[in-house]
Amino acid sequence: MSVTMRDVAQKAEVSIKTVSRVVNNQGEISEATRQKVTAAINELGYRPSRIARAMVTQRSHTIGFVIPDISNPFFSEVARGIQDTAQKHGYNVFLCNIDEDATEHLQILYSLADQGVDGLIVFSSLVSEKDLHHFAATFRPIVAVNRLTTHPDISQILVDNYRGVHLATEHLLARGHTAIGMLSGWAGVAAGQIRRLAGFKDALTAGNIPIRDEWIIQVSPTMANGRQSTRQLLTAYPEITALFCYNDLLALGAIRACRDLGRRVPEDCAIVGFDDIQLAAMLTPALTSISYDKHELGKLAVTRLLEMIDNPGQVFAPLAMDVSLKIRETT
Amino acid sequence: MSVTMRDVAQKAEVSIKTVSRVVNNQGEISEATRQKVTAAINELGYRPSRIARAMVTQRSHTIGFVIPDISNPFFSEVARGIQDTAQKHGYNVFLCNIDEDATEHLQILYSLADQGVDGLIVFSSLVSEKDLHHFAATFRPIVAVNRLTTHPDISQILVDNYRGVHLATEHLLARGHTAIGMLSGWAGVAAGQIRRLAGFKDALTAGNIPIRDEWIIQVSPTMANGRQSTRQLLTAYPEITALFCYNDLLALGAIRACRDLGRRVPEDCAIVGFDDIQLAAMLTPALTSISYDKHELGKLAVTRLLEMIDNPGQVFAPLAMDVSLKIRETT
DNA sequence: CTGAAAGCGCTTACAG
DNA sequence: CTGAAAGCGCTTACAG
Numbered sequence A, B: 001m002s003v004t005m006r007d008v009a010q011k012a013e014v015s016i017k018t019v020s021r022v023v024n025n026q027g028e029i030s031e032a033t034r035q036k037v038t039a040a041i042n043e044l045g046y047r048p049s050r051i052a053r054a055m056v057t058q059r060s061h062t063i064g065f066v067i068p069d070i071s072n073p074f075f076s077e078v079a080r081g082i083q084d085t086a087q088k089h090g091y092n093v094f095l096c097n098i099d100e101d102a103t104e105h106l107q108i109l110y111s112l113a114d115q116g117v118d119g120l121i122v123f124s125s126l127v128s129e130k131d132l133h134h135f136a137a138t139f140r141p142i143v144a145v146n147r148l149t150t151h152p153d154i155s156q157i158l159v160d161n162y163r164g165v166h167l168a169t170e171h172l173l174a175r176g177h178t179a180i181g182m183l184s185g186w187a188g189v190a191a192g193q194i195r196r197l198a199g200f201k202d203a204l205t206a207g208n209i210p211i212r213d214e215w216i217i218q219v220s221p222t223m224a225n226g227r228q229s230t231r232q233l234l235t236a237y238p239e240i241t242a243l244f245c246y247n248d249l250l251a252l253g254a255i256r257a258c259r260d261l262g263r264r265v266p267e268d269c270a271i272v273g274f275d276d277i278q279l280a281a282m283l284t285p286a287l288t289s290i291s292y293d294k295h296e297l298g299k300l301a302v303t304r305l306l307e308m309i310d311n312p313g314q315v316f317a318p319l320a321m322d323v324s325l326k327i328r329e330t331t
Numbered sequence C, D: 001c002t003g004a005a006a007g008c009g010c011t012t013a014c015a016g
Helices: A005-012 A016-023 A031-044 A050-057 A073-088 A105-114 A129-136 A161-174 A191-206 A223-236 A248-260 A278-282 A294-310 B005-012 B016-023 B031-044 B050-057 B073-088 B105-114 B129-136 B161-174 B191-206 B223-236 B248-260 B278-282 B294-310
Strands: A062-067 A092-097 A120-122 A142-145 A154-159 A180-184 A216-218 A242-245 A270-274 A288-291 A319-321 A324-326 B062-067 B092-097 B120-122 B142-145 B154-159 B180-184 B216-218 B242-245 B270-275 B288-291 B319-321 B324-326
Touching (some): A005 A031, A016 A031, A073 A092, A073 A248, A073 A278, A073 A294, A073 B073, A073 B092, A092 B073, A120 A294, A161 A180, A161 A191, A161 A242, A161 A288, A161 A324, A223 B278, A278 B223, B062 B073, B062 B105, B073 B092, B073 B294, B092 B105, B105 B120, B120 B294, B154 B161, B154 B294, B161 B180, B161 B191, B161 B288, B161 B324, B180 B191, B180 B223, B180 B248, B216 B223, B248 B270, B248 B278
Parallel strands (some): A062 A120, A120 A142, A142 A154, A180 A242, B062 B092, B242 B270, B270 B288
Antiparallel strands (some): A092 B092
């Protein structure tokens, strides 16, 4: 990082401005000087500083991406879509984890803003709505992924949570199950949590199955919690023959719990997940799950964010990704 | 990003330099002016621009992290360690994927350098040694994670691959296996590939078992490849009773393949993996694997990188993480 | 087609 | 204890 535009200009015996013109491919330049400058650039190994450029253009060509936990395989699949798309458009992405362990969520968001990111994708439902609104007051644009938010300036990319769970529950009903439990997610702003719960209840009602609230357990969606909650649930209510899980991680934990309890899957207890993570299809037994394109979800979020960056002030309607049911071996 | 130091200075009726002093907590300042300035900062909601600061200090407090694929659960666990540690030290991290699909690896590295990162952690063995050396000629510091490199300025953080596989193979021998196959990783600069293969062969030799090269298959380490290669291997050589896999993903694919072929695990075919990803312990059957602290691996890499940033020119000895064997249900 | 000047928002010597 | 000036490496009007 020591050779600057000035060095190139000196070597090529032109002004700095002329170097800038060939670097940015702008304006009319005589072929002779262009070649002189290009030669000097190559000889010196000059590379323009993105920081200096960002300083004057007020555009850093970086974005921030906030998730609960990159080590969660679901989020990491989306992250790949984010990263690939951003890179394709010449943007670099800052990664930030905000989960239960994190403190000072607002500070983390501000540190990204201080860093000069051109926009932010928030995929963590653990960032409170209050914090997000506070932050949105001074920073934009923001895209929220699969979380409900009421802020008018925040654009939303959603997954059709309601329909997904409805499909899954109908599938269980069609298989003859009438005693269906649910492992639900966090309470709060997670779009998934609210809409998936609604889809579950509505599907039961539509199938004339009364809702048993004690069969619905709300937990933080990890494999360990899935295992533990399922053990408790099936021990307390052995009559349950099927389980819908908020996400695949909970479902994998539930499968494990069934095995702990000596219950066969799917014969003694059918299990459905949500998200269809890469592993889900490969495991034994392969998991029945609600599926959608996670790489595409990341791509949509970035595309939307770049649109917002290029069109300040414009309002975009929420977008919901379509989902489908993948029937495998656990139902 | 519109309120600047100048605004604060005006409001507080002091010079810009004085504002800078209170922001950076440096120099002696009278309590009165400090309070005046602090009040102005809060009132205006001033936040210093990291870009402007980076411009003059030549330190951006950002680092780059290059991996093959963030959606791979193994890498994402390490990424979490990287991210947590960097954040704790006030650094933000740029994430970059460089896998088989990526073209122009060098361009991706340079784009990170252009972005002004203070250092780089390279965890992708898919970046060729040639590209890395070329890049290292103009950029430093660089930390390489679990890859062999001969560049004197590149610091190495390794995993004790050799010992890990030696342990695993000894374990299989102790269980009475004599016909042991191996699913190996990519060829090339991956430290894992070379050292793990060596550990495997040496352990066999130490156990007086002749090495059967046709039982060693080299594949890109994905679950799908593990499934397919295992099918082929066990079909061609049904006498094989145990399989060591380069990583857990291959091992999970191998388990699946055994099931496809009607072979019970571990009764008909024992399987051992490497990395001990979070899922490995939770699955059915739970995977026997070589384990080490992946969060810690990320932490070590960042810590080393920050040391290099703070001590330019200093040479650091390679560091190798200790490993252990976790015996579970697949052996 | 090419250049000199100002400025992006800070920090770093250097004075006072 | 506090401030005026120069400069980090670029781009943006404005001239010529």
